[in-house]
Amino acid sequence: MSMTELNFLRITIDLAHRAKEKGNDPFGSLLTDTAGNLLITAENTAKTAHDCTGHAELNLMREASQKFEREFLATCTLYTSAEPCPMCAGAIYWGGVGRVIFGLSTNSLASLLEFPADNPLLMISCREVFARGKKQIKVIGPLLEDEARKVFE
Numbered sequence: 001m002s003m004t005e006l007n008f009l010r011i012t013i014d015l016a017h018r019a020k021e022k023g024n025d026p027f028g029s030l031l032t033d034t035a036g037n038l039l040i041t042a043e044n045t046a047k048t049a050h051d052c053t054g055h056a057e058l059n060l061m062r063e064a065s066q067k068f069e070r071e072f073l074a075t076c077t078l079y080t081s082a083e084p085c086p087m088c089a090g091a092i093y094w095g096g097v098g099r100v101i102f103g104l105s106t107n108s109l110a111s112l113l114e115f116p117a118d119n120p121l122l123m124i125s126c127r128e129v130f131a132r133g134k135k136q137i138k139v140i141g142p143l144l145e146d147e148a149r150k151v152f153e
Helices: 002-019 056-065 086-095 106-112 124-129 147-152
Strands: 028-033 038-043 079-081 098-106 139-142
Touching: 002 028, 002 038, 002 056, 002 079, 002 098, 002 147, 028 056, 056 079, 056 086, 056 098, 086 124, 098 147, 106 147, 124 139
Parallel strands: 079 098, 098 139
Antiparallel strands: 028 038, 028 079
């Protein structure tokens, strides 16, 4: 990983801190193009928006799919503070993003938190979701897990 890529991942961790400060779950995401230009940032808004689909990656993909063509998104990288859940992985897949880089893995997240019975964690990696599709999405992660983990403390 380049320092630029690691810095983008650190920005998602900062976005996760901001989401937490606003009363949401601590997750953040961003999208870059092949030149390394930052295109979109997004935070988790599920609690403050009273919307169970308000995950950072899904918020990002809603905006990205309205702004950009699928052919362009196929060349982009989505960075996220934690591994995308199955719902978010589906949005990334259907939106056509070609590459995902994440911080904290689903397994590490599960070991940190106790999930209530009415909101259990789906223990399915984004790699498993993408593997069921007909197109390749490159996945890199987990990376910087110690840094990504701190937002949950």
